[in-house]
Amino acid sequence: MKIQTEQFGELELDDNRLLTFERGIPGFEDETTFVLLPADPSGDSPFFFLQSTEHAAISFFMADPFVFLPDYEVKLDDVLTDQLKLEDPADAIVLTTVTANQNIHDATANLKAPIVINNKQQLGKQIVLNNSNYRVKHPLFQQAARQV
């Protein structure tokens, strides 16, 4: 199917790339289908775009948090594994949004509310790690994913 993307213009993608986020994500509850696009098509980048299929301008800059913060931990509870139909934790992809104002060195990742995708079932959701002290703005370029 053809999708208009913010970063890459028009792309032709297989339907099996479509991800359904039943309730959208906070602030964007009406955006229910996305595709996950690597920032670098050759696959060497830890960055991605979560691109809405309905609105080209809605494309979230994401990172694989474990590349930068190896001790980040996300526990997938029963409710989540049910909602995403996760049969094997290895089917889960965990990503976080990244925001930056001016300087790349000030970039932060939202460790408090990661996005979890079940690639096999093509489902996704943003979850909130309620009982953790992870921050919504955690510096991306710091060594440890310390809980504050």
Add this chain to the structure above:
Amino acid sequence: MLVLGRKLGESIVIDDNIEITVTSIEGDLIKLGISAPKEIPIHRKEIYLEIQEENKKAVSNVIDISDFLKIKK
């Protein structure tokens, strides 16, 4: 907004499957116990708003990402 007064231990029922109970009152901290179907997300409001704001900031057309693209795994 519907405002109902509740004392310690009293509850409110919403729809027919959500219940909120005042479980403790300690000074100005009130603890609320919430029973709801597990599919219904429940959050402290300020956290939810913070996440909404952060998602809006992460929409890529407001970020200059060229520096990020130089970083490899």
